[in-house]
Amino acid sequence: MASNAQIAKEVLEAVGGEENIQSIAHCATRLRVMVHDKEKVDVDAVEQIEKVKGAFYNSGQYQIIFGTGTVNRIYEEITKYNVDGTSKSEMKEETAKQGNTFQRAIRTFGDVFVPIIPVLVATGLFMGLRGLVMQEAILSLFGLTPESVPENFILFTEVLTDTAFIFLPALVAWSTFRVFGGTPVIGLVLGLMLVSPALPNAWEVAAGDASPIPFLGFIPVVGYQGSVLPAFIAGILGAKLEKALRKRIPEALDLILTPFLVLLVMIAAALLAIGPVFHSVENWIFAGTMFLLELPLGLSGLLIGFFNQIIVITGVHHIFNFMEIQLLERLGFNPFNPIITGAIAAQGGAALAVGVKTKSKKLKALSYPSALSAFLGITEPAIFGINLRYMKPFVMGLIGGGVSGFLAAIMGLKATGMAITVIPGTLLYLNGQIFGYILVNLIAIGTAFVLTYLFGFNDEMVDNK
Structure with missing residues (x-):
């Protein structure tokens, strides 16, 4: 397995070398590279690099998807080369010129909130663990009841769950x-x-x-x-x-x-x-x-679940961070998370169906890791690498997201945190909601998989590409 230092070196070479990089930055999942000459970027070479889950050009930037955590380490290695310094301010100035006013405002919002999200994720996990520990069935194992839990323990959990929001x-x-x-x-x-x-x-x-x-x-x-x-x-x-x-x-x-x-x-x-x-x-x-x-009859989940991933591909989805922070701070829970987690899982289900149905070994090799990435909460590889490429799988994924969002809204699922979904997101539902959360994800994956397999993909699409 290649080291992060080796991967960083390969990335630099694939985008045309240090001299071709105008500026470089990263968000929660993507390395964002602004280059002087797009023609010098070897797209195929970038996508073959280990740990790269996909790459695409958007908003004036060449964006390479590594995933949460990994992107930070790769960025640290790249900045050891001669690509730091004034390049960060250059990126802000150049990126500010890309897109309309609304898109620029949302990008700025994202730049502010992305560094804060990890501590809010940790806070959500603490809330979920407290919900698990405070269940009567768990307390009874220690001979306790909710009324007999020591006050010092409650105080300790409040320090963990309240500090970030205070x-x-x-x-x-x-x-x-x-x-x-x-x-x-x-x-x-x-x-x-x-x-x-x-x-x-x-x-x-x-x-x-x-x-x-x-x-x-x-x-x-x-x-x-x-x-x-x-x-x-x-x-x-x-x-x-x-x-x-x-x-x-x-x-x-x-x-x-x-x-x-x-x-x-x-x-x-x-x-x-x-x-x-x-x-x-x-x-x-x-x-x-x-x-x-609060729209009735699950309509909220249907609408949000269907349109969520469309908003994601426009690049203005960082506005959701602000909404989820507000929900957690004011309500103490997050009803938005279980709806969008189905939308994310559904795109993974659509990509999985493509991998199962296709006879192309290359497409199978791309589909399965992309689906897994979506099941870990990162949809870019599935969306940009598979589903949007053939369009119908993406639409089937949207339908799966709408169906699962409807179910999440009807069931009244409420996350204890934000920013993690699908498999990692189970940690936000340990307070007695875990089976409902799993059901929502299975419905999302199953709906998108079946629709894509039956109506959304065939190998003729591959031949036409």
């Missing part, structure tokens, strides 16, 4: 400063100020146990525990303010004055203007999300 504005402001060229630690402190214990706690205010501090008689000042948009907007403006100040403040005073002025101006703006306005916007978005999820 300090979510700090994580968001830190990442936003990083993306927009500010000093991340200034963003971190700004975010922490938004949840300062000196301010009325947002959750206590919502429960009626505390009151906002009135400013000028009409501006309610509260903490922003669990909020996203106020910290995001404050982070953008704060980073821009910092860069503007650094250009004007003498170097001898920069270390002292710049952080002082940024924090002073931005916390005042955040508490008195940005916070109240964008917290209201956040409430409207949440209300819209809940309206969709």
Whole structure:
């Protein structure tokens, strides 16, 4: 098995060498390479590299799919070569020119939230494990009941499950400063100020146990525990303010004055203007999300499950991160996850059907790993390598996603976390929902597999390619 260092070297060679790389970055699953000359990229060579699950060109970038975790390690090895430094800022500038305004905004949203997702995944797993441990059948093995569980144990689990959401504005402001060229630690402190214990706690205010501090008689000042948009907007403006100040403040005073002025101006703006306005916007978005999820007769699951993977191929699916974070923070559970997990599993089922039905050894060798990747929660290899290539399998996968989403909505499945689906996602349903979750995935895979096998694929399609 090739080492990550060897794979990084092969990637560099396949995309035309260091001199052909304009900039390089990565998201949760893909290495994103912007090249000077597309013609120098050896597409076939890239796809033959070990651990590469697929590759395609989109939004001005050559995107190589490695999968969660692996992409981080490959990126680290590649940046040991002469492709780092100013290349990151170049990518931001060049990528900003690609796509329409909405697509650019969503990409930026993704750049901010992708680094935060791992800790939210961990928090979701902690919630799932607590749900498992707190079940009566499990507690009885230790001679306990839900009423007799020690308070210290409950406190320990609350530290694990609540911390990330209590300090979510700090994580968001830190990442936003990083993306927009500010000093991340200034963003971190700004975010922490938004949840300062000196301010009325947002959750206590919502429960009626505390009151906002009135400013000028009409501006309610509260903490922003669990909020996203106020910290995001404050982070953008704060980073821009910092860069503007650094250009004007003498170097001898920069270390002292710049952080002082940024924090002073931005916390005042955040508490008195940005916070109240964008917290209201956040409430409207949440209300819209809940309206969709509460559509009757499983209609929400049918619509979301069918259209989810279409949205994924447009590249604007990072907006879902914000929606899921809001659901978890406000409801304590995530009804969106079990719907989209079926959509993901269904694309794997469609790719599996292609692999089973085709007589092409090359297509079989591509289909089976792509299906497995989808069953692990990563659909890009199945979608771009198989299903979209022949189109009908992709449509059958959409139908499977709609059917399984309908079932998930009817059953009322609720994840304890986000960002992991299908097989890894079982860890989010250990609180008595595991059999329903498995059923949803099997229905998704089975529906897409049968439809693709019977109506969605034959080897004549391969011959016509």
